[in-house]
Amino acid sequence: MPLHVKRTGALIFLALLLASCASKPPKSLVTPLPPVTKHPLPDKSHRDQGPMRGIWLATVSRLDWPPVSSVNISNPATRNSVQQKALTDKLDKLKSLGINTVFFQVKPDGTALWPSKILPWSDTLTGHVGQDPGYDPLMFMLDEAHKRGMKVHAWFNPYxxxxxxxxxxxxxxxxxxxxxxxxxxxxxxxxxRTASDRYVLDPGIPEARDWITSIVAEVVSCYPVDGVQFDDYFYTETPGSTLNDSQTFQKYGAGFASKADWRRHNTQQLIAQVSRSIKQLSPGVEFGVSPAGVWRNRSHDPMGSETSGAAAYDEAFADTRLWVQQGLLDYIAPQVYWPFSRKAARYDVLAKWWAEVVKPTNTRLYIGVALYKVGESSKNEPDWTVNGGVPELKKQIDLNESVPHIDGTILFREDYLNQPQAQEAVSYIKTRWGS
Structure with a gap:
């Protein structure tokens, strides 16, 4: 196909995408968004914000929202009222705790929490895939959070x-x-494909990556989101449920020394494509990833961290350090979900390692902290139960707020603020961050 025809097609698709925000969709809008021109990321010196004090709000399996019981309410108006009240109550609480950013899971799987022209409605809202709930949860979240002076990053599980x-x-x-x-x-x-006992997209198929990019583009084009985030689920496998991508590798893997290198290339392609698309459509929207805390262990790579944990590079086929070095991300938020005393993956060792990675770049660093472990007894990590987990949490936040090049903290995840075992920690957060 001649280049000018491809370019014209790309422009037509973008026009359709932008028009689709307020119009009836065409019969099918699964046409992938093509790669677009790369735009430079904003420099760190342009920051107009204080430290990140964020929290993840998960919708997959209704972990944090909407209330599980709400889907059984037969009257749509009542159901929506219950769901919306639950969300505003959460936002009020988060505001009182000093949380300034919510990472809201808008694509928990192959469904959407907005009226998408590409994905069916999420069953988390009504109990049925494709059933219109009668309101737009993403727009509702944006309106209510922004009203409270809080930012919202649309959190996507890509595959x-x-x-x-x-x-x-x-x-x-x-x-x-x-x-x-x-x-x-x-x-x-x-x-x-199947992997980890669930259905997933095969990341090695270029059209599948284009399709994911078009979904992100739809949200960025149609909503005033402050950011976009991908979580750590790129290639996900378990020993008993591996991803069978042998045929895909045979088709697309020529020239790669190993399947592992090819897989990392595929993940890299997705990140680069999404990054470029966001910057073309809305340069002010931040793009970030929240990967596993360990990039690589030093035992495997001299540039790795002094750890012995599961590594994103080797297990999720995500070269997260390279994305930072190449300027593809506005921020990275590694999940450093261990205490200072966990020898396999010490909190301070990893947080400082990441600070050194971002130091020569324009990528901001937020550290993901394991709120879900606070107050929970653990043989390997007893520190989480000492004085309600407050001393450990304090040490972690102290480090985040004192080490140069660490720009904030994100807590995983919202519903743990409501759990009995975490209440001492919640009181501490309110005293430290709250108004």
Missing amino acids: RVTTNTKPGTVAELNRTISLNPASVFVLHRDWI
Whole structure:
């Protein structure tokens, strides 16, 4: 195809995408967004914000929101009222604790928490994939958070299609064939694989990566989000449920020394493409990733950290350090979910290692902290239960706020603020950060 035809097609698609925010969708809008021109990321000196004090708010399996019981309410108006009240109550509490940014999971799997032209509605809202809840949760979240002076980053799980492979789940997805849009599970069955006992997209298929990019582009084009974040689920496997991408590797892997190198290249391609697309569509929207805390262990690589934990480079096939070095990210938020005393992956060792990685770059560093472990007894990590976990949490936040090149803290995750074992820590956070 001549280059000018491709370029014209790309421009037509972007125009359709922007117009689709307020108009009836065409019959199908799963056309992938093509790669676009790279724009420079904003320099650190342009910051107009204090330290990040963030929290993740998960919607997958209704972990944090919406309330599990709300989907059983038969009256849509009542159900929506309950869900919206639950969300504003959470935002009020977060505001009182001094949280300034919410990482809101808008794509928990192959479904959406906004009226997408590409993905069907999430079943987390109504109990049924593709059922319109009668309101726009992403817009509601943005309006309410911004009203309270808080920022919202749209959190996407890029490749997960479902959280299980049960026959009932398959039947639910198959029923979407009559919907517009239908599930990717039925529209592009050839992109679907199983891994970790769930359905996922095969990251080695270029069209699948383009499709993910088009979903992010839809949100960035249509909503005043402050940022976009991908979590750590790139290649996800378990020993008993590996991703069978042998045929994909055979088709696309020529020239790579190993399947592992090819997989890392695929993840790199997605990150680069999404980064460029966001910067073209809305340069002020930040793009970040929240990977596993360990890039590589020093035992495998002299540039790695003095740790012995599961490494993103080797296990998720995500070269997270390289993305920082190449300027593809506005921020990185590694999940450093261990205490100072955990020898395999010491909190201070990893946080300082990451600070050195971002030091010569324009990428901001936020450290993900394990609120979910606070107050929970653990044989390997007893520090979380000493005085309600407050001394450990204090040490971690102290480090984050004192080490140069660490720009803030993000807590995982919101519902743990409501758990009995975490209440001493919650009181401490309010005293430290709250108004």
